[in-house]
Amino acid sequence: MKKGIAVAGNMIVDMLYPTNGLPRPGELVTITGNMTRATGGCLCNDIIDLAVLDPALPLTALGRVGDDAEGDFVLDKLRAWPNIDLGQIRRGGTTSYTLVMADEITKHRSFFQCRGANADFCEADIDWDALDVDLLHVGYILLLDALDAPDEVYGTKMARLLHTAQRRGIKTSIDVVSEAGERFRHIVVPALKYTDYCVINELEAQATTGVALTDGQGRLIREKLPEALKRMKALGVSTWAVIHSPEGGFGLDERDNYVAIDSLKLPEGYIKGSVGAGDAFCAGVLYAAWRGWALTEAIELGTAAAACSLSQPGGTEGMRNCESAMALYRKLRQET
Numbered sequence: 001m002k003k004g005i006a007v008a009g010n011m012i013v014d015m016l017y018p019t020n021g022l023p024r025p026g027e028l029v030t031i032t033g034n035m036t037r038a039t040g041g042c043l044c045n046d047i048i049d050l051a052v053l054d055p056a057l058p059l060t061a062l063g064r065v066g067d068d069a070e071g072d073f074v075l076d077k078l079r080a081w082p083n084i085d086l087g088q089i090r091r092g093g094t095t096s097y098t099l100v101m102a103d104e105i106t107k108h109r110s111f112f113q114c115r116g117a118n119a120d121f122c123e124a125d126i127d128w129d130a131l132d133v134d135l136l137h138v139g140y141i142l143l144l145d146a147l148d149a150p151d152e153v154y155g156t157k158m159a160r161l162l163h164t165a166q167r168r169g170i171k172t173s174i175d176v177v178s179e180a181g182e183r184f185r186h187i188v189v190p191a192l193k194y195t196d197y198c199v200i201n202e203l204e205a206q207a208t209t210g211v212a213l214t215d216g217q218g219r220l221i222r223e224k225l226p227e228a229l230k231r232m233k234a235l236g237v238s239t240w241a242v243i244h245s246p247e248g249g250f251g252l253d254e255r256d257n258y259v260a261i262d263s264l265k266l267p268e269g270y271i272k273g274s275v276g277a278g279d280a281f282c283a284g285v286l287y288a289a290w291r292g293w294a295l296t297e298a299i300e301l302g303t304a305a306a307a308c309s310l311s312q313p314g315g316t317e318g319m320r321n322c323e324s325a326m327a328l329y330r331k332l333r334q335e336t
Contacts, residue, residue, distance in 0.1 A: 004058030005050060005290055006133040006170075008126070010140055011063045011089075013070045013097045014275065014315065022110050026043050026146050032104060037311075038096055038275075038314040039077045041118070042139030045276050045315045049283035049305060051081035052319040057287070060085045060133055064117040066095035071117075090125050093117045100275060102313070106273055119145040123161040128168060130260055135197075135290055136165045138283075139175030141188050148187050155190025162194035171239075173197035173289070175282055176204045184208045193236035197289055199282045200304075202245040204234065213243075220247045226258050240295055244281045249303055253295035261299045264307050264332040269316030276315025280305040289320065300327050304329035 010275035039048070043063045050059055061084055065071035071091055078084050093173030102109050121144055138158065144149060145160040154160040162172045174195050176188055182236040184207040192198060192208075202220055209231035210302040213224050225243060231250040232241035243252035248262040283304035304325040313320035320328065 002058065003132055003134040004060065005135045005137065005286060006060040006062055006131060007043050007047040007050070008062035008136060009043050009121065010096065010136045010143055011043045011074055011119070012039070012041035013073060013095055013213055014038045014100050015097060015107075016100045016102055016273075016275065016313065018104050018191070020103070022101060022108060029034035036194060036313070037272070038316075039316050040072050040100075040275070042137075042279065044074060044078065046079070046139075046175075046283045046286070047084055048081065048316040049276075049280050049309075049319045050287055051083055052316070053283065053287050053305065053322045055083055055321070057290070058085070058133075059083050059132065060088065062088050062123065062131075064092065066089045066093050066117045066332055068096035070097060076278045081299065084229050088127055089126070090121075091117075093120065101314070102273060102275065107271055113143070115143070115206070117147060117177070118143070120331065122146040122157060123164065125159075128164065131170075133170060135171045135173060135286065136162075137173040137175070137197075137286055138162070140177035141174055141191055142183055143178055144160050148183075151190075154194075155230060156187055159190040159194055160186075162191055166194055167197075171196045173199065173286055175279075176208070177202050178273045192232065195237050196239040197286065198232055198237045199244065199285050201244040201278055202243055204227075205243045206274040208232070216321075220245050222247070222260075225250045225260070226252075227299035229258070230256075235307065238296070240285070240289065242295075242299065244278065244302065244306070247316075249281065249299040251295050251299055257295070259295050259299055261296070261303055261327055264329065264333070265311065266307060266332065272318075273308045274310060275313070277306045277309045277320060279300055279315065280309035282321060284325070285299060300329060301326065301327045307332065311333035
């Protein structure tokens with residue numbers, strides 16, 4: 001149990017702007033308050049969430065930030081957690097940043113992303129001989145240019161990295177960014193061959209598997225979830241295939257047993273922002289996997305962690321330790 005988890009990938013400064021709507025082309029909306037800065041991206045969100053869930057969990061960060069004030073901001077935030085090892089963070093160039101337009105009415109968000117130093121993060125940045133962990137989580141695929149690049153043997157450089165980890169006895173996990181376009185089958189699918197745990201949302205699963213999971217109104221087609229999860233397994237996911245959505249968390253475990261956990265019904269006014277809910281769900285599932293829990297317990301903790309995240313505007317500010325998160329989960333379950 002001592003080895004812990006490494007989280008690799010995007011390190012981003014999120015610049016959050018509260019708005020009174022999200023514009024269509026040519027429209028104007030009002031920014032209703034001051035811009036706030038927060039750390040974001042797969043690495044920052046997941047590793048902080050994991051550090052809060054269990055302050056004794058050994059964690060290692062693998063990624064790149066710029067040699068600039070924003071890079072200092074990111075690293076200062078991560079240094080607040082003594083169980084996060086930053087010894088393998090590389091610096092240079094410009095720190096990646098995302099402009100987040102957050103609609104205060106609908107709670108929907110739009111993102112404008114600058115890749116920055118994240119674009120150069122690659123397998124050569126990892127000192128494998130010094131990396132003594134049980135589990136490596138990497139994300140976001142489709143937002144890490146060097147790792148999204150083609151590889152003549154493995155399909156993508158990301159797939160090669162995951163294969164290296166598995167060959168060294170490290171379990172692997174991936175996450176994907178939501179984007180429009182046709183890149184999923186070319187870039188995400190090769191990585192699944194070397195993935196033990198895949199935790200993605202319904203839109204990402206739909207684009208990856210080709211199984212329609214939403215209808216014309218954007219509603220989840222629940223009866224199609226087992227088919228999509230089986231497809232994820234057929235594409236290579238070895239242990240847990242998990243899909244999360246506003247409606248709940250769903251997965252196939254290592255024996256292909258189907259698990260479905262409905263989302264919690266949150267009190268009116270509870271949700272302050274959703275910028276980190278997906279990463280929080282993922283962190284809960286990863287922590288449960290590391291602890292050796294069953295998938296049902298993992299999705300329950302993921303659901304609890306997402307509910308914690310939704311209580312605050314930023315990506316990680318609402319997270320609680322594991323015991324407190326599960327106490328919140330039980331309380332809200334009893335009230336529905």
